[in-house]
Amino acid sequence: MNNIIVMKFGGSSVATPEKIKIVAARVAKKSKSYKVVVVVSAPGDMTDDLITKATRITLLPDPREMDMLLATGEMQSIALLSMAIRSMGKDSISLTGPQAGIHADNVHTKAKIRKIMPQKIIKELQKGKVVIVAGFQGLNSNDDITTLGRGGSDLTAVALASALKAVECEIYTDVKGVYTADPRLVKDVKKLDLISYDEMLELAGVGSQVMMARSIEVAKKFNVIIHVRSSFSQEKGTLITREVPLMEDVVVSGIAYDKNEAKLSITDVPDKPGIAAKIFGALANANINVDMIIQSAARERYNDISFTVPKSELKNAVSILKKVSCNIGAGRIIYKEDVAKVSIVGIGMKSHPGVAAKMFAILANKKINIEMISTSEIKISCVVSEKDTQKAVNLLHKEFGLNKSNTR
Ligand code: ADP
Ligand code: ASP
Ligand code: MG
Numbered sequence: 001m002n003n004i005i006v007m008k009f010g011g012s013s014v015a016t017p018e019k020i021k022i023v024a025a026r027v028a029k030k031s032k033s034y035k036v037v038v039v040v041s042a043p044g045d046m047t048d049d050l051i052t053k054a055t056r057i058t059l060l061p062d063p064r065e066m067d068m069l070l071a072t073g074e075m076q077s078i079a080l081l082s083m084a085i086r087s088m089g090k091d092s093i094s095l096t097g098p099q100a101g102i103h104a105d106n107v108h109t110k111a112k113i114r115k116i117m118p119q120k121i122i123k124e125l126q127k128g129k130v131v132i133v134a135g136f137q138g139l140n141s142n143d144d145i146t147t148l149g150r151g152g153s154d155l156t157a158v159a160l161a162s163a164l165k166a167v168e169c170e171i172y173t174d175v176k177g178v179y180t181a182d183p184r185l186v187k188d189v190k191k192l193d194l195i196s197y198d199e200m201l202e203l204a205g206v207g208s209q210v211m212m213a214r215s216i217e218v219a220k221k222f223n224v225i226i227h228v229r230s231s232f233s234q235e236k237g238t239l240i241t242r243e244v245p246l247m248e249d250v251v252v253s254g255i256a257y258d259k260n261e262a263k264l265s266i267t268d269v270p271d272k273p274g275i276a277a278k279i280f281g282a283l284a285n286a287n288i289n290v291d292m293i294i295q296s297a298a299r300e301r302y303n304d305i306s307f308t309v310p311k312s313e314l315k316n317a318v319s320i321l322k323k324v325s326c327n328i329g330a331g332r333i334i335y336k337e338d339v340a341k342v343s344i345v346g347i348g349m350k351s352h353p354g355v356a357a358k359m360f361a362i363l364a365n366k367k368i369n370i371e372m373i374s375t376s377e378i379k380i381s382c383v384v385s386e387k388d389t390q391k392a393v394n395l396l397h398k399e400f401g402l403n404k405s406n407t408r
Pocket of ligand 2: 135
């Protein structure tokens with residue numbers, strides 16, 4: 001089947017009945033030229049509210065039951081949107097993730113999509129219906145619902161676009177596209193017309209909430225063209241695509257920050273083979289993602305290892321590390337929560353030396369202390385004190401010229 005398009009609407013786009021009607025009209029219009037598969041998120045802040053509700057019942061909610069609860073948010077949106085589309089005279093059907101053939105693994109609250117069996121979606125499209133799929137959820141091998149991690153509706157949309165060989169995956173949200181920085185923190189942001197998968201992947205990975213990082217990985221792997229645009233404007237947004245030559249001219253294309261990580265250190269770690277594997281193996285076994293690892297030079301056959309973990313995993317990580325530290329004969333576990341990671345990203349870094357030095361100088365000039373540094377080919381991240389976040393992001397945005405007119 002060809003001429004399929006996937007349209008994904010985020011939570012803010014379906015937050016109220018009025019907004020759902022606007023979305024429905026947009027979908028109905030698009031269905032005149034395409035076979036449309038819509039993916040929707042839970043309305044507004046419902047996912048956050050459900051998490052809060054669960055933690056008022058118990059501080060450690062059972063993950064299977066948590067997924068059962070969280071999946072209800074998206075189910076409200078699909079039913080309401082389908083009602084709205086039908087009331088406009090266009091036939092449509094709502095499907096949960098499991099009904100849509102989305103199979104995921106068994107890791108509750110952050111499952112990965114294993115495969116998509118889209119036969120039901122295709123059958124309904126062939127009947128001329130708009131198919132509305134609940135984002136962020138799938139079915140595991142025990143026939144239980146698992147959710148795909150925060151922001152997971154982006155992943156549902158991109159994976160469906162790939163499975164259905166859609167012409168494009170449109171991500172409709174509350175901003176007009178991908179900007180040079182988060183518009184909530186920086187006033188004079190510029191919208192990017194184009195951004196490469198690699199840049200978007202890095203930006204998403206270091207805190208830019210506009211797209212979920214894993215969705216970009218899938219898009220890159222399967223060549224899905226993503227168009228990030230506003231639900232409430234007809235303007236063209238940002239295309240996320242393969243790298244094109246002109247992209248290299250821009251050294252820094254975006255800036256992101258992340259206040260969701262905490263810094264952890266384990267002191268006096270014996271300097272011998274296999275120790276790092278024990279520390280990080282124990283964290284990996286608990287499904288804790290570790291980022292920015294720094295090991296100090298050994299002194300008298302001991303060293304310190306520092307790294308960051310999501311703040312939500314800090315308690316768990318500390319209790320695991322205390323046990324590991326005992327086993328390997330290391331020292332104390334120290335942690336700090338009021339930190340933020342500030343990152344600059346750009347494909348042009350590959351061909352322009354001195355970018356890291358410039359970033360450090362910009363921060364140093366304003367007395368912002370850098371606690372940790374990590375780099376990739378197209379990204380430099382610094383951990384700073386949380387209170388310096390806004391100042392650091394705005395400074396870097398200005399000094400790297402991102403407030404000037406868009407060159408892409
Ligand atoms: P949705 O509910 O549609 O999935 P999200 O809240 O997940 O929307 O993502 C959109 C938000 O991402 C925007 O409101 C914006 O504040 C934030 N954001 C952060 N960084 C950027 C960026 N570089 N460009 C655009 N938006 C960004
Ligand atoms: N509702 C889920 C969340 O808030 C998924 C999504 O919005 O993409 O994380
Ligand atoms: Mg989102």
